[in-house]
Amino acid sequence: MEQAIVKADALIEAMAYIRGFRxxxxxxxxxxxxxxDAGLQRQILTDVAFMETVGIRPIIVHGGGKAITKAMNEAGLEPVWVQGRRYTDQRTLTIAEHTLIHKVNTPICKTLEELGCNCMPLHSLTSCVLFAEPLRLAGENxxxxxxxxxxxVTEVNSKVLTTLCDDGIIPVIASIAQDRVGGKLNVNADSAAGMVAVAVKAEKLVVVSDTHGVRRDKDDPDSWISSLNFSQIRQMIQDGQIAGGMLPKIEACLMALEGGVRKAHIIDGRIPHSLLLEIYTEKGIGTEILKDPSPANQSQQIGPSVA
Known part of the structure; x- marks a missing residue:
């Protein structure tokens, strides 16, 4: 009986969020x-299925860095990294495209369908919704x-995405974009997700990763921070507290907020039902990122303070 009451209390806590995000x-x-990890993937996609069931319109954007590296190694290719980014020649792009579509996107869609969801794979072999220009990094002199x-990514076909969402279909986007002459480009999935969130005027961007969120000390799990605003993030970047692999995730979140997305979150996908815990509970389990406080921002809030 006590366990049943606890479950009922959890549903009551979630009710305001369910109503607010419908x-x-x-x-x-x-x-x-x-x-x-197939088990972790099914777990997080079960959360996505729940979100869709109670009225949220989810859009999934995915990368596949580890799988691409594994496929390259199996093909006898050694990845080349330039300032933390994978150098991509034509052979690498071919492997990346095949891996993202057949090893990542297709299994995601299959699992969503098994969970009772309608979904649409969006990539370079179906309908590409990401458009990009070649990326050049700043070097010396x-x-x-x-x-x-x-x-x-410079442009997103938001019409296709919003139409799918309106029809109850979950878009599943692989991080391969098209250039202005129809060629293909490998793009960063974090940045792509930020651009998608802005284009569709999303309520939230949630980045699912292998970390609980932002830490004051990257080596100390107990230094996790539950909520940060623009100014605090900028200071942590300046102080070197945010660097490495966390930086592109943070930059994607900031870009989304600057483009009108209300909140961004970074959560650990290894925690059971992390997506539901972050969205439908007051405390959450990751780091939420907001614009700097202002009366206008506060008046637009949905649900309790850490929705």
């Missing part, structure tokens, strides 16, 4: 272990560093 679009970026067939 009809809203939430972009979920999948990365890290959830793409490599103003020199631009060539990354090969790596792109920066």
């Amino acid at each position: 009809g809203k679009i939430v972009v979920v970026k999948l990365g890290g272990s959830v793409l490599d 103003g020199r631009k560093i060539d990354l090969g067939l790596v792109g920066k």
Whole structure:
């Protein structure tokens, strides 16, 4: 009986969030272990299915870095990294495209269908909704560093995405974009998710990763921070507290907020039902990122203070 009452209390706590987010679009970026572990992947997709069932309109964006590296190694290719980004020649792009579509996107869609959801795979072999230009990094003396067939997302076909969401279909987007002449470019999935969130005017961007969120000390799990705003994030970047693999996730979150998304979150996909805990409970389990406090922002809040 006591366990049943606890479950009922949890549902009551979630009710305000369920009501407040009904009809809203939430972009979920999948990365890290959830793409490599079938059990974790099914767990997080079960959360997505629940969200869709209670009225949220989810959009999934995914990468596949580890799977691509594994496929390259199996093909006898050694990945080349430039300032933390994978140099992509034509052979690498071919492997990346095949891996993202057949090893990542297809299993995600299959699992969602098994969970009773309607979904649509969106990638370079179906309907590409990401459009990009070649990415060049800044080098010494103003020199631009060539990354090969790596792109920066500049445009998103929001009409296709919102139409699918309106029809009760979950878009599942692989991080391969199209350039202006119809070529293909490998793009960062975090950045792509941020651009998608802005384009569809999402309520939230949730980045699912292998970390509980932002830490004051990256090596100390107990230094996890539950909520940060723009100014605090910028200071932590300046102080070197946010760096490495966390930086592109943070930059995607900031880009989304600057583009009108109300909140962004970074959560650990290895925690059971982390997506539901972050969205439908007051405390959450990751780090939420908000714009700097203002009366206007506070008046637009849905649900309790850490929705």
